[in-house]
Amino acid sequence: MKIRYIPLVLLTIFTTACEDSFLEQVPVTERSEVNFYKTAADFNNAVVGVYATLKHPGLYGTGSGALFAMSEIISDNTDLGVTRTAISSPLFEIDDYLITITNSTVNTAWTGHYQGIARTNAILDRLPQVDIPQASKDRIEGEARFMRAMFYFNLVRLFGDVQLVTSEIGSPYGANTLTRSPAAQVNELIVNDLKVAEEKLPTSIANAEAGRASRWAAKTLLGKVYLTLKQYDNAAAKLKEVIDSKAHDLMPSYAAVFSPTTSFAANREVIFAVQYVSGLIGQPTYSGQAGQGSDMWSNWAPFNAGSALLGTGGGGGGGFNRPTADLVKAYEAGDLRKDASLLTSYKNAQGRDVNDAYVVKFRQQGALNADSDVDFPILRYADVLLMYAEALNEQGKTTEALPFLNQIRKRAGLADKTGLSQADMRLALEQERRVELAFENHRWFDLVRTDRYLPVLTSKGLKVQAFHRFFPIPQREIDLNRTLTQNQGY
Template identity: 30%
Template sequence: MKAFKHTTVLAFLLLLTSCDQFLDVQPKASISDQQTIVDKASSETALNGAYDSFRSYYSVNLQSIGYLSGDNIQWTGSQSQVQEFINHRVNAENPTVSSVWTGIYSMLNRANHVLDKVPAVQDPSLSEAQRNKIIGEAYFLRAFAYFDLARIWGGAPIITKPTLTPQDNRGIARSSQEEVYAQALADLNAAEPLLAETTDRFRATRKTVWALKSRFYLYQKDYVKAAEYADKIIADAGNYQLVKPYNAFFANDARGTTESVFEIFYNINETNSHRGQWQPQEKGGTRQWAPNDAFVALANDPKVGGNRSALVAKDNQGRWYGNLYYRSPATDPTFVIRIAELYLIRAEARAQTGNLTGALADLNAVRERAGIAKLTAANKAALLLAIENERRIEFALEPDRWFDLVRTGRATQVLNITDESKLLLPVPAEQLLIDKALKQNPGY
């Protein structure tokens, strides 16, 4: 498969970039907006800029929210602001929270420019199919951003037009979490017919839309549709399969295997900063993220982790470290959606709708790949707990655990959180100062 490779964003695309303040961009007077997206080449460059911005916001900071807020990973560094996620006492001044918020809105602005300008581009070399592809991919990226906004903060401002001046989108109050999720679904619905039913593990296609829809409907507890869209990917066995053993999708410099539905591409010129956070000092990293004792025990238990023990290793000081990101230079992909997730989404959806036999089959497909014994018949409650536990190990070094526990209502019990307001993060304090229309989440 042809991997997405970052195209340097030309100077005229500076207008598409959000600055440090909320949706703050270069004033329109500095560059004529009518010249930013005018032909096929600039349309494609603008879309590549949106992908680059997606890669930026989805990288270390968003990942650390998912890792550290769960119960698999410890922080070994000294910054107290990072420890806030593990303690579930995140302050509105937390720089990680601010970075993710501004990063998401930067990406939204880039996608909005594509969606605003590309439909009107007059260029004979831009075919209708190519135009639809560009627009469809921009809708997909925007959908992903709104999905993340909803699950991290609940309500958020919905912005669907480009920001041209620092004042353009100020004064817009936060929409509800339900409305933000609805915007994500609307964008997925818009993307679906515009994209071809092809396989590309680095760019959005109709299949990528189906995969994200399956995840979306699981969060919405619409289990029938969650299973329906998972079916579409799992049934495409010629392109999507659980690779064996578990580490075959990442070991030996693997990328773009049949395990992958959507992953982020890196190369020697644009490296993945995950690697340095996970690897120990002897391998040139900082090991600031590390598997905690509880997860190490699970991963190394042959009856639980099986061959997923490949996720952890020991350094020369006898300390455990995560080994999903290991390449030197750090060209490791970031895995966004894997076929294993679709199996476990369908397992959960089937269990919730009473199809325990089908749920067990999907769960056991993942367990069998991990080299552990299949489960036998169980009641609904036991099966759902088994699926939860399987997701914990399967995606331990991917940012799922925290969001899984929140969406299932299990976070307070499993993580001993006594204040349910902490299940959403605070709106960054700097955003509240910039825009008085924004209101803080309760409890902060």
């Protein structure tokens, strides 16, 4: 999507006026704490640094961050179409359910999320002391709390009980005796942060501020948290607020949601996204990234597909996040989302058909290798409708839930579902979420939330076990902090 995005380049701070476009600013990395956190511009730059964490390899990286492995590859949606090497071995561990306590992908996810939390805590600790307009202060607090909640929500779903850090830690050894807090306590912080955020964030985001969180992003995430906690009445009420606001809607075309030509202003479906921008290759950023573009198209293309598929300069094709045959078969006949999400063959340089499934949802033909503009949606309106239907159904309101499921099916060119029982509706929603949200890092979390990961995955021959509900605490963290305990099974 051509959302002229925040260049999240990790450079030394430059001075900027508060009214400068949010999209033209960079996060703070090297400015002294003595003279920083003094003005609204300082805090604005600090907020940019928080959003920058979404580009950390432990989250979304250049698209192929740790979360795609820990939510898609671990499920029945995708696997790896690449040769096992030292570099890809951590991903194969996840795909094979042989995850070690030294898995680098898991370790990177842990450290990346806590880096984001540290940035939000620095803002929230220092914000009360600064003399800036209250409106600016409210928005900054709302953004920091929204992002902290998102980071912790990922952590608690991935690891269960985690270390709960809510203020700055001055000493490099300050967390070395911090124990894991119960997930219930972490979830309490998440809910409280989002309740504050939904009150303080704006109802709309200007084009020049694309990439920042809105009130509807906070409400959507809070609805998802409630759904995960099985607080179905709270989830339904919160998601209905998003629906009734009419601030967002389904795009008429499914493919248009992910098109690089769909502008931020035109895309009413995406509520919050990781944004990428091409043309910045060579500028320093997180380790392992060449610029600010996305590698999803080139890295998820078939292994060694080459220029015949990706074009000159488009890379060779990484073979990562390959759609499984099971997912390919999951689409109903006539589902318009299938060809907008994946293809099962391509023509090689000799013009011959090569049968190999690959993701096209985030395709940008002509983009240079790892330098696509296509953004990655974290929250979008289709998810809101499906979550709302689930929350209603779990309260026994299946008839009320059906129209919201059918809104999604209608856009996909499919017939309405009718006359479903509550149990039938559960299965229909599971199926619809799988194909609607494929490759958007939902599948594993959905199966775990509904306690379906064991029956669904084992029925397909996958070697998942009950303890895989959570990933291992990285051994590196336990080595540094002997109060940390390991998750069962590892």
